[in-house]
């Protein structure tokens with residue numbers, strides 16, 4: 001592609017103009033797209049989060065959506081991100097950010113244009129993203145639109161900010177519109193968005209203290225992604241913070257975040273069960289506080305932000321009943337201090353298995369890992385950081401988030417096959433070392449790597465922060481599960497006639513799916529109505545995540561700090577639109 005920078009503007013301008021003009025003519029609209037093309041809409045035009053592929057499918061939905069939403073005033077962003085030639089997934093493309101209006105919202109988008117080999121001189125869309133930025137009439141109260149603060153000093157003896165905050169958090173005589181179950185990053189990000197949109201909401205979490213979901217993890221934990229991708233909405237981490245944030249630092253930030261973002265949070269409060277009243281269109285949610293008291297709330301909406309670690313998965317392991325030592329699931333493991341000088345078997349080679357094995361080893365235990373399934377291993381640096389390199393490429397975090405959103409799943413898969421190729425090359429010495437000690441490796445479905453393992457299975461990989469080196473050096477032992485003949489009262493007997501003693505067996509066998517949590521809290525009918533949660537199934541969006549579900553008033557949010565930052569916005573906007581009767 002040899003067009004000059006001015007040409008990029010002209011090319012994108014002409015394309016955008018034709019998009020606006022072709023709204024009433026799906027056949028004409030189709031000519032604007034390459035035969036391989038993707039349109040992802042996040043609420044802007046369809047009030048849905050969806051990805052469509054191929055010109056006909058796109059235009060079937062896009063043409064009427066442009067008209068119904070009264071989309072207009074498409075403008076290229078010339079200021080912050082002028083159209084530029086970039087390389088995405090090895091393809092040179094003109095990338096342009098744009099804004100547009102609909103009758104209900106102000107929106108942003110990104111279009112990528114490439115020359116059409118079958119139509120000389122024409123530039124057509126390879127990908128287009130349209131995303132709702134804010135609702136007209138319900139703009140967030142920030143920046144120039146910030147509250148004046150005068151209401152806190154009205155009348156000398158009237159309630160000041162603190163009085164108002166305490167009253168808001170008490171819910172003494174009224175119901176929150178939304179209850180968010182879980183106060184990790186997913187819950188906090190959702191609450192911050194809803195609060196900014198003026199939707200009353202309460203977070204409940206069974207942990208005693210805000211941030212305990214991180215505090216209770218293993219002693220030496222620092223985040224696996226670099227700080228640049230981990231920011232929370234509205235309040236980025238200080239620029240003085242370390243590249244890899246330690247768990248307790250993040251946990252304390254969560255406390256500060258709740259305070260600074262004026263979020264309502266009940267710690268030490270477990271949701272026991274709940275039921276939806278179809279006629280009254282609200283939930284009855286039963287809570288139990290750590291002091292033994294109970295409370296029933298009746299919110300219109302529930303957001304499940306309970307993370308992946310809801311219910312421990314303890315698989316049926318033949319003969320383990322013979323073993324008379326201590327058996328512990330990874331969810332209850334705190335640290336290895338009490339196991340100094342003891343023998344420990346860790347069953348499972350995902351992240352928890354590796355982290356626990358390393359923690360036990362560093363506390364002086366004699367550890368052997370047992371591998372049941374092949375696992376993907378990626379060195380924490382630089383390999384695990386490759387997919388986030390574009391967060392260093394210049395645009396703001398918000399704009400990088402838009403770039404991330406604009407990558408449809410089929411192209412993201414392609415990108416991750418390439419990342420996997422690169423990481424296996426970079427990590428070759430480590431991977432060869434692992435193979436040598438008998439560790440079974442894999443690289444994800446069709447080599448799509450760890451990111452798609454996470455998005456489809458929620459795990460199945462380990463970012464090496466040292467345990468792989470311990471395995472290679474023989475400082476942590478390794479056994480394959482099929483080498484075990486039987487569990488004995490004191491350990492395991494192996495097929496080759498030898499045996500291994502163990503004082504502790506840790507089951508690092510993961511967690512049950514979110515469906516199981518829904519069933520446990522709300523019953524089988526609700527779980528069936530919602531269906532599978534997370535993973536893609538046959539589709540191109542995570543199932544039941546960040547969007548309306550078949551169960552009225554039930555929402556789900558999970559994922560990395562970045563996913564929660566990005567998608568909490570859409571979740572918040574949808575709840576606001578429902579509360580304001582903009583959608584039904």
Ligand SMILES: Cc1cc2nc3c(=O)[nH]c(=O)nc-3n(C[C@H](O)[C@H](O)[C@H](O)COP(=O)(O)OP(=O)(O)OC[C@H]3O[C@@H](n4cnc5c(N)ncnc54)[C@H](O)[C@@H]3O)c2cc1C
Pocket residue numbers: 181182183184185186187204205206207212213214217221222223224225226230269270271272305306307308309310351355557558559560561562
């Ligand atoms: C070693 C390690 C490093 C990581 N590094 C990164 C990183 O760099 N970047 C990144 O984005 N992610 C990272 N992650 C992964 C991810 O961010 C976390 O797993 C994260 O905790 C998920 O957040 P969440 O809010 O979805 O769920 P959680 O943090 O699991 O929070 C869920 C909350 O729900 C509460 N809860 C559940 N059920 C109930 C109930 N019935 N009633 C009341 N409360 C309930 C729980 O108490 C819990 O506090 C890392 C994970 C690990 C283990």
